[in-house]
Amino acid sequence: MRLLWRLCLVLLVGASGGVSASAQPSQQSVLVIDQSSAGLPFNTALASAIRSTLNAASKRPISFYSENLDANRFFGSRYEDDYARFLLAKYRDRHIDVVVAVGVSALDFVLRHRAEIWPSVPVIFAAIDEATASRLTLPDNVTGLTMQLTLQDMVRVAQIAVPDLKKIALVGDPLDRQTFYRHFRDEIPLIAAQFEIIDLQNMRMADLKERLGRLPDDAAVIYTGIYYDSEGVSYVPAELVSTITAWANRPVIVNVSSYLNKGAVGGYIVLADPIGQRTAQVAVRILNGESVASIPVSRVPSALIFEWPALRRWSISADSLPSGSEIRFRQIGIWEQYRAYILAALGAIVLQAALIGWLLLERRRRRAAEVLARNSMSELAQMNRVATAGELSASIAHEVNQPLTAIMAQAGAALVFLGREKPDVPEVHAALREIKACTARAAEIIASVRALFKKETTERHATDLNHLILAVVGLTRIEAHKRDVQLDIRLTDDLPLVGCDPVQVQQVVLNLMMNAIEAMQSAPDRVLCVASGLTKPGVVHVSVADTGTGVAAADIDRVFKPMFTTKSRGMGMGLSICRSIIENHSGRIWISAAHPRGAIFHFELPTGLEARA
Amino acid sequence: MGEGPVISIIDDDPSVRKATDGLVRSLGYRAETFASAEDFLQSGHIDDTSCLITDVQMPGLSGVELQTMLNARGTRVPIIFITAFPEDRIRRCVLEAGAIGFLSKPFEESLLIEHLEAALAVR
Numbered sequence A: 001m002r003l004l005w006r007l008c009l010v011l012l013v014g015a016s017g018g019v020s021a022s023a024q025p026s027q028q029s030v031l032v033i034d035q036s037s038a039g040l041p042f043n044t045a046l047a048s049a050i051r052s053t054l055n056a057a058s059k060r061p062i063s064f065y066s067e068n069l070d071a072n073r074f075f076g077s078r079y080e081d082d083y084a085r086f087l088l089a090k091y092r093d094r095h096i097d098v099v100v101a102v103g104v105s106a107l108d109f110v111l112r113h114r115a116e117i118w119p120s121v122p123v124i125f126a127a128i129d130e131a132t133a134s135r136l137t138l139p140d141n142v143t144g145l146t147m148q149l150t151l152q153d154m155v156r157v158a159q160i161a162v163p164d165l166k167k168i169a170l171v172g173d174p175l176d177r178q179t180f181y182r183h184f185r186d187e188i189p190l191i192a193a194q195f196e197i198i199d200l201q202n203m204r205m206a207d208l209k210e211r212l213g214r215l216p217d218d219a220a221v222i223y224t225g226i227y228y229d230s231e232g233v234s235y236v237p238a239e240l241v242s243t244i245t246a247w248a249n250r251p252v253i254v255n256v257s258s259y260l261n262k263g264a265v266g267g268y269i270v271l272a273d274p275i276g277q278r279t280a281q282v283a284v285r286i287l288n289g290e291s292v293a294s295i296p297v298s299r300v301p302s303a304l305i306f307e308w309p310a311l312r313r314w315s316i317s318a319d320s321l322p323s324g325s326e327i328r329f330r331q332i333g334i335w336e337q338y339r340a341y342i343l344a345a346l347g348a349i350v351l352q353a354a355l356i357g358w359l360l361l362e363r364r365r366r367r368a369a370e371v372l373a374r375n376s377m378s379e380l381a382q383m384n385r386v387a388t389a390g391e392l393s394a395s396i397a398h399e400v401n402q403p404l405t406a407i408m409a410q411a412g413a414a415l416v417f418l419g420r421e422k423p424d425v426p427e428v429h430a431a432l433r434e435i436k437a438c439t440a441r442a443a444e445i446i447a448s449v450r451a452l453f454k455k456e457t458t459e460r461h462a463t464d465l466n467h468l469i470l471a472v473v474g475l476t477r478i479e480a481h482k483r484d485v486q487l488d489i490r491l492t493d494d495l496p497l498v499g500c501d502p503v504q505v506q507q508v509v510l511n512l513m514m515n516a517i518e519a520m521q522s523a524p525d526r527v528l529c530v531a532s533g534l535t536k537p538g539v540v541h542v543s544v545a546d547t548g549t550g551v552a553a554a555d556i557d558r559v560f561k562p563m564f565t566t567k568s569r570g571m572g573m574g575l576s577i578c579r580s581i582i583e584n585h586s587g588r589i590w591i592s593a594a595h596p597r598g599a600i601f602h603f604e605l606p607t608g609l610e611a612r613a
Numbered sequence B: 001m002g003e004g005p006v007i008s009i010i011d012d013d014p015s016v017r018k019a020t021d022g023l024v025r026s027l028g029y030r031a032e033t034f035a036s037a038e039d040f041l042q043s044g045h046i047d048d049t050s051c052l053i054t055d056v057q058m059p060g061l062s063g064v065e066l067q068t069m070l071n072a073r074g075t076r077v078p079i080i081f082i083t084a085f086p087e088d089r090i091r092r093c094v095l096e097a098g099a100i101g102f103l104s105k106p107f108e109e110s111l112l113i114e115h116l117e118a119a120l121a122v123r
Helices: A002-021 A041-057 A077-090 A104-117 A130-135 A151-161 A184-194 A205-212 A237-247 A272-287 A308-313 A339-419 A425-453 A465-482 A502-519 A574-584 B014-026 B037-043 B063-073 B088-096 B109-122
Strands: A028-034 A062-068 A098-102 A123-129 A142-147 A167-172 A196-201 A219-223 A266-269 A298-300 A303-307 A326-328 A461-463 A486-490 A498-500 A527-536 A539-545 A588-593 A599-606 B006-010 B030-034 B049-055 B079-083 B101-104
Touching (some): A028 A041, A028 A104, A041 A098, A041 A123, A041 A272, A077 A104, A098 A104, A104 A123, A123 A130, A123 A272, A130 A142, A151 A184, A167 A205, A184 A196, A205 A237, A219 A237, A308 A326, A339 A465, A339 A502, A339 B014, A339 B109, A425 A465, A425 B014, A461 A465, A461 A502, A465 A486, A465 A502, A465 A527, A465 A539, A498 A502, A498 A599, A502 A527, A502 A539, A502 A599, A574 A588, A574 A599, B006 B014, B006 B037, B014 B030, B014 B109, B037 B049, B049 B109, B063 B079, B079 B088, B079 B109, B101 B109
Parallel strands (some): A028 A062, A028 A098, A098 A123, A123 A142, A142 A298, A167 A196, A167 A219, A303 A326, B006 B049, B079 B101
């Protein structure tokens, strides 16, 4: 145990001896003496800028000490002397390489007491306005940095804020009592010559509030700093800015960075950071051995900073600000902040809406076109039927004439039989029965013609295709005969009924038969074969074969297209109408070659009665 | 009624054929009916036919062709044409070839009787 103690002592003695023996201590010390009280935002920011810049720039570790003179609240030579003794005692065993004096009061104090406390230690001053600095006679080993802090600058800003400025309300502690702003008193006479000065210094807070609330329109407020009010209550000046800007009915001009973002207009702003950084840079040069004499006093300019909320509040146009002004604290609305996104989203929405609109329009146009096509198809079908009716009119007339002829003859015969002396009742009876049968036949023909050529029809019902084919055959028989076409009808018995629109399907059969008759115009043997059958359960097949010229292989795919025709007259719509009718019945229609010559048109229809409407 | 003139009737339409037959018989004549000109030609009634009533348009031989054939054979049987297609060209043609009449369907029975009597009188 004793041995251990001894060892420790040896080590301690050896270590301290090492330090004193060294020509250049491995660590250096900087003391910052600030004229203000501890914790003020501006001064805190300044001290921390000095410290961080020092640490970053110095090769050796720096011991950083700070003292606050609190000269705004404590003054008098006795306080100063006591404070100097305190520092002397405090730093008796501490080597200080550089003393930084922040503020003119601090510099005054240091210069007065440096001989007793830190003789021959270089002194750097900071945050002293240019006018004050210019009046100082600096002893050796003292240099520093001035700041731009004038009442005139503030008045200039007040004139921007209030273009017809006539009155200046001065708010703060009395200038004599202040340290930072004391030099403003020298400028007051000049300002007072141009403007009426409303002195709101050193008031009770309640009175200040009342006065600030009823300032005239041609006034602006210049706030320096309130450390304590007339009732002795102590304040942090920067914290009062919000209160004052809230109370004041006119723009408030400030000039220190710690006063920003509290509702004032802004103006020429003394920034803590650049002052701290520049001060530290000078300190580093001195610590590195440069002589103080070689470092002249230099100037840290203020920055023109305006506050966006106040500019808006007082309707101050950004155009009226001096060039180089910075506008801070923009309250960016959702629009400003996300303009690009909003525009992009709106653009996308507009684009999408346009696209949807276009698609809807296209759909409507397509629908309209479809309706038009359907209408024109149905009109064409009607025209086709009317044209066919024209072609068939002779046949129809003949078909009706036949029973009429029979009726007429039978009636004549009956009359004669009746007119005999002994009326031949059985003959009359037979004649009348025949008349009745013929009338029924005529009525049936007329009904089928009407059914074939009536304009509108959408009804579907179970239809016997054989019956339907025979009706058409009846109508075309004469036409076929006239053209020397032999009819060969091969119908399969007991076909299932097909759910279809009989008029339309009849039109298909009629078209195919008339086409076939026409196709055989120049053929030597003319046989028209109409056949029906069952392709498979549920599908009825009808074919119309001719021995005509046939259809060229190249045309096989085109015959059902509209406007295809090989005839000298006609529109070429017949087969296209046939296809649309058959396909509308969920069936199919096609063409094949007949042997040795001619063409066979086929169509198939499902029997399903659930066919689409 | 086995005696008297035979009236031959050719029409492919059964009801017309039957009606014409009834009318002719009501007048007291004997009637023979045929569904086609070919049937008539093969029937053996050509020579005992006092009057031929025939349709114009028929499958196979038409009425006009039948007249041409009969004329070519020298068979001078009076012919009354009945047609649903009364074309002037055909009317002129058949009348020039010696036909008694060319009636449009439907015809007044009195008209047929008139022509029939005229035909039988010629005979």
